[in-house]
Amino acid sequence: MPSNSYWTLADRPLGPWPTPDTFERREAPIPAPGPGQALTRTIYVSLDPYQWGYKKRGVEARGAPCHARTVGQVVESRMDGFQPGDLVFNTNGWAEYGLMGEGVPRPGYMIPRKLDPTLGRISQAVGVVGMLGLTAYAGMILQGDPKAGETVVVSAASGGVGQIAGQLARLRGARVVGIAGREEKCRFVTEDLRFDACVSHLSPSFREDLAAACPKGIDVYFENVGGVVFEAVLPLFNPGARMTICGLIAHYGDADGTAARTALMARGEAIFRERNVTVHDLFVGDFVADHEASFLRDMAGWVAAGEVRYREDIRQGFDQLPAAFIEMLQGGNFGKMLVQVSPDPTL
Numbered sequence: 417m418p419s420n421s422y423w424t425l426a427d428r429p430l431g432p433w434p435t436p437d438t439f440e441r442r443e444a445p446i447p448a449p450g451p452g453q454a455l456t457r458t459i460y461v462s463l464d465p466y467q468w469g470y471k472k473r474g475v476e477a478r479g480a481p482c483h484a485r486t487v488g489q490v491v492e493s494r495m496d497g498f499q500p501g502d503l504v505f506n507t508n509g510w511a512e513y514g515l516m517g518e519g520v521p522r523p524g525y526m527i528p529r530k531l532d533p534t535l536g537r538i539s540q541a542v543g544v545v546g547m548l549g550l551t552a553y554a555g556m557i558l559q560g561d562p563k564a565g566e567t568v569v570v571s572a573a574s575g576g577v578g579q580i581a582g583q584l585a586r587l588r589g590a591r592v593v594g595i596a597g598r599e600e601k602c603r604f605v606t607e608d609l610r611f612d613a614c615v616s617h618l619s620p621s622f623r624e625d626l627a628a629a630c631p632k633g634i635d636v637y638f639e640n641v642g643g644v645v646f647e648a649v650l651p652l653f654n655p656g657a658r659m660t661i662c663g664l665i666a667h668y669g670d671a672d673g674t675a676a677r678t679a680l681m682a683r684g685e686a687i688f689r690e691r692n693v694t695v696h697d698l699f700v701g702d703f704v705a706d707h708e709a710s711f712l713r714d715m716a717g718w719v720a721a722g723e724v725r726y727r728e729d730i731r732q733g734f735d736q737l738p739a740a741f742i743e744m745l746q747g748g749n750f751g752k753m754l755v756q757v758s759p760d761p762t763l
């Protein structure tokens with residue numbers, strides 16, 4: 417009987433950012449599904465910046481597999497509506513196998529569901545046709561509400577959420593400016609994603625470059641980063657602008673997870689007040705019940721029609737999980753970061 421490999425947090429204090437010895441690989445017997453549960457084999461593991469926050473806040477039980485959203489295939493089922501062979505979205509984490517269903521711990525809004533491979537590649541179920549797409553839709557369309565001709569700025573523009581958020585604003589007829597790191601990411605943002613401009617936050621002239629790319633100021637800002645990127649955006653807000661705080665990845669190494677938002681609000685306060693800027697916080701879980709089902713259909717259509725393009729960075733092999741996660745937090749990913757840990761039967 418093969419065993420179940422999984423990665424867990426090593427038994428040592430966490431530093432500000434993960435390093436290879438933050439993680440430890442362990443083996444366990446493959447679990448047997450109880451009543452109302454199904455056993456699934458993991459195919460794709462989604463690596464997302466919020467997972468570092470989970471670890472630092474102690475959300476994950478010590479010794480348990482590191483949390484992650486996954487795409488898998490049912491191996492054995494005692495769960496109504498799920499059969500062996502079904503492809504599913506679930507939360508196996510950094511493990512080769514996992515259970516889903518009754519009594520299996522998961523964040524409340526990450527509800528296991530069967531995938532319809534006609535809606536897109538199954539890896540996209542943890543990305544554009546899934547929670548990342550919904551995040552971009554909620555933050556950009558429902559909160560930012562860009563109008564034709566307005567200037568929209570998106571940070572981490574080539575990443576999982578950013579690339580979708582910018583393209584949704586483009587579909588609204590807005591002028592879209594991305595902020596990204598390396599030159600090849602900026603080229604991808606303008607040439608492939610068809611943003612109107614993209615500036616690099618790594619350039620010594622970043623502030624001037626951003627101001628030059630936004631000659632009419634900024635009407636909507638989709639914040640993924642914080643830090644010096646926010647500093648460059650702040651003076652450019654137009655009266656009546658909207659800002660969505662989707663994430664503040666530059667601060668995920670800070671000791672206090674909530675201090676960055678407080679500091680950002682304090683830093684921006686005078687301009688927000690003077691220019692009547694509306695700041696929205698964003699938590700994708702708040703939008704699942706009311707918007708996920710219709711959003712998934714709409715987004716699958718936009719992707720199929722080529723109206724929304726989507727780049728994935730898929731690393732191969734279970735061993736690669738820690739390195740890929742560390743890299744993603746340092747900007748080493750180019751597109752949505754995933755690790756494929758077993759064969760994808762749809763390819």
Ligand code: NDP
Nearest residue numbers: 572575576577596597640662663664665666698699700747
């Ligand atoms: P990405 O694919 O965008 O990967 C992270 C990217 O952030 C890196 O590639 C890098 O891009 C950029 N980055 C990292 N550190 C810095 C830094 N110090 N300064 C500038 N840029 C940096 O990740 P996701 O799309 O998965 O996530 C994007 C954001 O969305 C995150 O903040 C995440 O927490 C948030 N999020 C929020 C959700 C919500 O419900 N509010 C749900 C899902 C995600 P580059 O090389 O271009 O700098």
